[in-house]
Amino acid sequence: MSFAGILYKGYEVLLAKEIKDYPVPSHVAIIMDGNRRFASKYRLARYYGHLKGADTTEKVLDWSFDIGVKQLTVYAFSTENFERFDQEKKYLFELIGIKFDKICTDARTHRRRMRVRVLGNTDLLPPALRSSAKHAEDITKNYDGVYLNVALAYGGRQELVDAARAMALKIRNGELHIDDINEETISNNLYPSDGSIPYVDLIIRTGGDERLSNFLPWQTNGNECAAYFCAPFWPEFRRIDFLRAIRTYQTRExxxxxxxxxxxxxxxxxxxxxxxxxxxxxxxxxxxxxxxxxxxxxxxxxxxxxxxxxxxxx
Missing domain, CATH: 1.10.10 (Arc Repressor Mutant, subunit A)
Structure with missing residues (x-):
């Protein structure tokens, strides 16, 4: 191992020890940005960037749940992403579907009792991906150990619009009275349809941009969560970057x-x-x-x- 590698490993061990002394965030949300720029940086096909990014997501699942995070929400595909080229979307949908299928058979899913929930307008997704996502949700629906929330065909503003429509329909059907609408009522009508996700404690964005890109506006702003923006593209995101994000939350808290x-x-x-x-x-x-x-x-x-x-x- 090089001298730089030894220093990196030592710093990683030190950070891991430090964060054990303080509470970890219960709910972490991640904007996994930079897959395409990573591929461009190394003059590779875009699909390779997405493939490497998917590998990073698996690692982050391990890092998160192993330190005690209860809810992890990842921004897998936004409503704005539908503007991408058809071939890139087709590959992305296939890759996400494969990952859902793997979750169903992965021993870690069942050992952790990890429940999978999909956030977004899944009607916009191709049938094969909808089927894989629903299968992962059905397989894990009785688990309550940890939660993996996957934002697919997701837009924060659209989520609020859909929640307003859902409440309006309930009022029209006599299931809800307008005077009963409060913050809890709105939260209960957000994605997913079977129950809202909790407020976010820490949001992480990779790739160098310092913006939230229409991601979980209700769940992040309502809690004044900590934010950690870092330069590495998502495929380059390391455990040390993750630990720094956790430390940022702990320092702020x-x-x-x-x-x-x-x-x-x-x-x-x-x-x-x-x-x-x-x-x-x-x-x-x-x-x-x-x-x-x-x-x-x-x-x-x-x-x-x-x-x-x-x-x-x-």
Whole structure:
């Protein structure tokens, strides 16, 4: 192994150890961008870029579920992708179908109890791909260990339009009253048809672009999720890139928790000495943070703030 390879491996091991000390995101969504540019970079056919990208997706499934991610949503084919050349679409549909078929027989699917769900207007897809996707959904419909959500023929705005239509139809049929429509009602009418996916905690985009491209607008904006944009094309995405993304989420989440705990301490200080147990109780109620994490944050705060040190009563 080269010196650079040794450094890379060492850094990867270090990152893997670091992220174990903090909670991992429950739901990760990925915009897998750069397959075609990867192929162009090496003067290869476009299908080769998609093939290599599909291999990367399999690796990311392992990386995600092995560290404790519960939901992984991948952007496999957007409504805008229908504008591509027929031959490229045909190859992509065949490749995605093959991957669905493999999921059904892969031992990892059943060991993890991985449920597959498809998000999007599947009526736009060719019959063979619709059949493969539905078979994967049917085979795994009773699993609840982890979830793989595949966005196919997906557009975020169209998802909201379809949800509005679904609710309008229910109102017309007397199944829903207009006064009952709230955020939960809208979420329950989004893709997939058998139940909504949860808010996204972390969104990753490869390929260098820093935009979300009409991907999960309701699920990402509603949760103010962390975003990680990186330069490697999707076929070049490495485990170290994935671990960096997870660390970005953890750093952002820790700062959010720390700011909340600090506000709670300041509010309680208006009434006199701040009892640690009160801070713990209120923090756990509002941000669902473990007791030990609250205590660690309090130690972090008092180590950098003399006033706060004198305010808190242990």
């Amino acid at each position: 820790h700062e959010r928790q720390k700011n909340t705990v600090m506000r709670i301490v300041k509010l309680l200080s208006y009434y006199g000495k701040v009892e640690v147990e009160d801070v713990i109780c209120i923090s756990r109620r509002f941000i669902k943070i473990p007791k030990d994490d609250v205590i660690n944050i309090l130690h972090e705060l008092i180590n950098h703030n003399v006033v706060m040190h004198n305010t808190i009563k242990w």
